[in-house]
Amino acid sequence: MKEAFKGRVWKLGDDIDTDIIIPTQFLALKTVEDMKKYAFNPLRPELAAQIQPGDIIVAGKNFGCGSSREQAPEILAALKISCIIAKSYARIFYRNAFNNGLLLLENSELYDCCSEGDHVSVHLESSQVLLGEKSFEVASIPTDLLQMVEAGGLVPFMRKRNGK
Amino acid sequence: MGYTLTEKIIMRNTKKSSVTPGELLNVNVDRVMVHDIFAPFVVEKFREMGFEKVWNPDKIVFVYDHLVPTSFIEDFRHHKIADAFAAEQHIKAVHRADGVCHQLMPELRYVVPGQVVFGTDSHTTTYGAIGSFSTGIGYTEMAAIFGTGQLWIKVPPTLKFTINGELPKGVYSKDIILRILGDIGADGGTYKALEFGGSTIKGLSISSRMTLSNMAVEAGAKVGVIEPDEKTFAFSGVEGSQFQDLKSDPDASYEKVFNYDASTFKPVVACPSNVDNISDVEALLGTKIDQGFIGSCTNGRFEDLEVAAKILKGRKIAPFTKLIVTPASRSIYAEAAKAGIIGILVEAGAIMNPPACGLCCGRSGGIVSDGERVIATNNRNFLGRMGSPKSEIFLASPATVAAAALEGKIVDPRKYL
Numbered sequence: 001m002k003e004a005f006k007g008r009v010w011k012l013g014d015d016i017d018t019d020i021i022i023p024t025q026f027l028a029l030k031t032v033e034d035m036k037k038y039a040f041n042p043l044r045p046e047l048a049a050q051i052q053p054g055d056i057i058v059a060g061k062n063f064g065c066g067s068s069r070e071q072a073p074e075i076l077a078a079l080k081i082s083c084i085i086a087k088s089y090a091r092i093f094y095r096n097a098f099n100n101g102l103l104l105l106e107n108s109e110l111y112d113c114c115s116e117g118d119h120v121s122v123h124l125e126s127s128q129v130l131l132g133e134k135s136f137e138v139a140s141i142p143t144d145l146l147q148m149v150e151a152g153g154l155v156p157f158m159r160k161r162n163g164k
Numbered sequence: 165m166g167y168t169l170t171e172k173i174i175m176r177n178t179k180k181s182s183v184t185p186g187e188l189l190n191v192n193v194d195r196v197m198v199h200d201i202f203a204p205f206v207v208e209k210f211r212e213m214g215f216e217k218v219w220n221p222d223k224i225v226f227v228y229d230h231l232v233p234t235s236f237i238e239d240f241r242h243h244k245i246a247d248a249f250a251a252e253q254h255i256k257a258v259h260r261a262d263g264v265c266h267q268l269m270p271e272l273r274y275v276v277p278g279q280v281v282f283g284t285d286s287h288t289t290t291y292g293a294i295g296s297f298s299t300g301i302g303y304t305e306m307a308a309i310f311g312t313g314q315l316w317i318k319v320p321p322t323l324k325f326t327i328n329g330e331l332p333k334g335v336y337s338k339d340i341i342l343r344i345l346g347d348i349g350a351d352g353g354t355y356k357a358l359e360f361g362g363s364t365i366k367g368l369s370i371s372s373r374m375t376l377s378n379m380a381v382e383a384g385a386k387v388g389v390i391e392p393d394e395k396t397f398a399f400s401g402v403e404g405s406q407f408q409d410l411k412s413d414p415d416a417s418y419e420k421v422f423n424y425d426a427s428t429f430k431p432v433v434a435c436p437s438n439v440d441n442i443s444d445v446e447a448l449l450g451t452k453i454d455q456g457f458i459g460s461c462t463n464g465r466f467e468d469l470e471v472a473a474k475i476l477k478g479r480k481i482a483p484f485t486k487l488i489v490t491p492a493s494r495s496i497y498a499e500a501a502k503a504g505i506i507g508i509l510v511e512a513g514a515i516m517n518p519p520a521c522g523l524c525c526g527r528s529g530g531i532v533s534d535g536e537r538v539i540a541t542n543n544r545n546f547l548g549r550m551g552s553p554k555s556e557i558f559l560a561s562p563a564t565v566a567a568a569a570l571e572g573k574i575v576d577p578r579k580y581l
Binding site for chain 1: 201202205209212213214215230231236238239241242283284285286288299300301302303304305307308311350351354355384385386438525526527544546547548549553
């Protein structure tokens with residue numbers, strides 16, 4: 001995991017549910033690559049095409065609420081979002097994200113201070129997010145979870161366990 | 165210091181003599197459920213992880229319900245992959261058209277009180293109604309369970325909801341859980357256990373209790389548990405004497421306790437597009453609706469169809485209004501047919517869908533278009549959940565939905581009861 005990185009902000013609101021992240025009608029598409037074009041389709045159908053690798057999603061509270069569909073974090077990982085910084089996350093999404101190598105950070109103030117299109121830089125070693133001169137603290141991520149994200153998620157972790 | 169019901173179930177599973185909220189521990193999984201939409205992904209991840217044999221084929225249940233009957237040519241792929249995996253791994257419990265997973269798991273006694281159960285679906289919380297610790301996970305973690313039989317959990321703190329007294333006429337467990345969601349919000353229970361108790365809950369049928377536990381996840385909860393009692397033991401076909409530990413201690417420690425007087429509950433509706441956007445039915449009278457939906461793992465059980473039939477008997481639904489009814493399982497469907505309930509619904513103008521998930525998850529059987537407004541008994545009114553993001557979904561009890569279908573607008577169901 002890169003210890004520091006910078007990215008452009010896409011701003012989403014509170015309670016961004018998994019039906020918004022990827023609606024059920026697209027879940028039977030064969031691959032995550034097919035599905036990722038429909039990220040956030042009900043809310044902002046144009047957004048998926050605009051997201052560039054390294055971009056950062058900044059959101060309000062309860063990001064990822066709703067269903068257990070793991071395609072939600074998977075397509076965000078496939079869009080190469082570098083991390084999400086939300087006020088809070090729903091439980092199943094939180095686990096699914098780390099299991100798929102998607103980094104989630106929590107901060108309750110950044111959302112109200114930044115605008116879409118801003119650039120923020122994330123410094124994992126100091127648990128800080130910088131927006132211009134302003135600094136925001138994020139809860140530090142346990143090392144083993146960070147290592148799992150770095151390894152690409154739970155699959156590589158289990159492969160190692162199975163000696164593959 | 166005492167323990168909560170949730171802690172007691174975890175202690176029973178792990179054989180630990182004490183647990184504390186926040187503690188991380190591995191649980192031994194008693195049963196898992198995978199439904200058709202995620203089955204291919206579980207199989208793929210299982211293989212990618214380098215596993216060859218599942219830990220115990222008798223503890224795995226496959227339910228085909230999201231893609232039953234198939235709507236697109238590609239849908240069958242999910243069933244084919246799951247069928248082949250089940251044959252290869254000697255998994256015998258495969259339900260190809262028997263109903264919605266969360267109805268079948270308790271109904272067919274794959275889950276009984278005191279167990280720790282995971283499913284690849286958020287509404288796995290439903291089985292908390294019979295005193296199990298059950299919750300939804302993703303397919304990657306499910307693949308890891310398939311290989312190891314274990315999963316790590318964080319012991320959740322508990323929010324206790326005590327409801328005492330008699331519910332007024334026209335008020336059901338759906339109205340209880342919607343009000344609670346309105347009170348604590350869609351993230352009010354994140355990572356927590358919700359526990360429902362009190363004389364009102366004791367008085368509810370197992371079906372009604374399942375509605376509460378089903379929607380616990382709409383507050384972000386990990387589980388939604390109810391202490392098992394004689395009704396539970398009869399439903400699950402188990403000896404109550406073996407489950408006497410499954411009670412919260414009087415001195416158990418709760419993060420917060422909410423006390424409700426049942427007589428203060430009213431018929432309510434969750435308005436678009438959040439489950440916690442609650443309004444009294446009385447404040448929405450006259451709101452035009454295009455489609456009603458009675459069904460799903462929240463409210464597709466016998467008593468739900470029965471109350472709808474009571475309201476619709478000898479009447480016709482409003483012109484240009486559709487009413488779609490989906491029994492939650494084949495056995496509920498058959499029982500309702502035998503009791504004459506299906507006949508009454510069809511005579512009134514209802515469209516019967518097969519027992520499956522279809523419309524609730526916006527996959528088939530009544531997808532809505534731009535500008536349409538739905539009143540439904542399921543658990544989510546998210547943007548675009550049942551089709552177009554330009555449609556609107558209101559959530560309510562089966563009685564409120566049936567009454568709205570009769571008049572083509574939201575009305576007070578109590579006038580028909």
